[in-house]
Amino acid sequence: MKLSTLLRHGAIWLAVFVALFPIAWMASMAFKPPLEWTAAAGNITWLPKAPTLANFEYIFFGTSDAYPSSTVMEKTALRPIFASLLVSTIATMIATVVGSLAAYGYSRHGYGKSLPLALVQLRMFPPLAVIIPIMIMWAYLALIDTWWGLSLIYGIVTLPFAFWLMLTFLEEVPIELEEAALIEGASPSRIFYRITLPLVKPALATTALFVFILNWSDYILALMLTRSKWITIPVFMNDLNSAQTGQLYGAKAALGLIAIVPPLILGVLIQKHLVRGLTFGALKQ
Structure with a gap:
């Protein structure tokens, strides 16, 4: 394989990694319990050690057993x-x-x-x-x-x-x-x-x-x-923040993951038209 081809493939994979890493990190954070994403805990990990739906439960119901009682929300997401x-x-x-x-x-x-x-x-x-x-x-x-x-x-x-x-x-x-x-x-x-x-x-x-x-x-x-x-x-x-724990990163990540869904669904539904639309007029006789 030519050096230019290797460099091109490397650049593509690097661009893909840079684009997808924040989404992957957000998805990982969304399933972590508070003890794994609070700075005070000092044990932030790349992947959740004890995956949980507590963050989703918190934003949908305003409370969760994994969250302190002082963080109960009056309004849900x-x-x-x-x-x-x-x-x-x-x-x-x-x-x-x-x-x-x-x-x-x-x-x-x-x-x-x-x-x-x-x-x-x-x-x-x-x-x-x-x-x-x-x-x-x-x-x-x-x-x-x-x-x-x-x-x-x-x-x-x-x-x-x-x-x-x-x-x-x-x-x-x-x-x-x-x-x-x-x-x-x-x-x-x-x-x-x-x-x-x-x-x-x-x-x-x-x-x-x-x-x-x-x-x-x-x-x-x-x-x-x-x-x-x-x-x-x-x-x-x-x-989504608390006076005791500061920013509720887990809840924010869970809500961010949910926020991706509607544009993603819309993109999938119109995928056939989307590909043609992005290349519309690109080729001329």
Whole structure:
């Protein structure tokens, strides 16, 4: 085997190790009892010596025999998980639908060359630079700590990503197909839904997954725009600590492991479309 091939394979395996090691460490931590992950114990191990489901029991029921009685939670992770699922799903639908329609209109009619740049400027500002005006506006509209308020801001924030991704894909669709359908008497809306949209279905799935992950993992907006009813998984995870033991790393790891599941399931469900979407337009005649 050539040296270049060995180096390439070595680099690939190193990249895989770097990418998967945090997940493997989190999975190991999720099944460790508190005595194996607290710094005071002084016996932190790579793998759990006595695997347990105490961390999962704690985040779902608020208490566990393995945890001190002083760490009993009044609120469990059930509602934050539901809130994250609801808000991320609705926001993904908003951003994907609106972004696809906007991208189609721009790719076919081109309403000004500055429109794509104007949309992406929404993401050029640091979140902390715009969160205060958003908080004031949302408070005036009574949208603080509501699922529709959080869904709306997530949809607005991720809209530029959906627009840019769908614009790239839609520009690869031959306009001659639409012109032929137009000559046959099809309306513009029928052309879009019956001809163009099925052709970019893989791209639509890729965009939806990307936007969903952005919404699912957000912390700043959820922290500032929620109080107690509709906090999401990242906000709830930040509150998993105790005055006696400090950060509840086992509970955090268990919740983090659960947080991986929805994006993973979504990726598996759309895997066929995802592979085609990621390579859409890569090969040109």
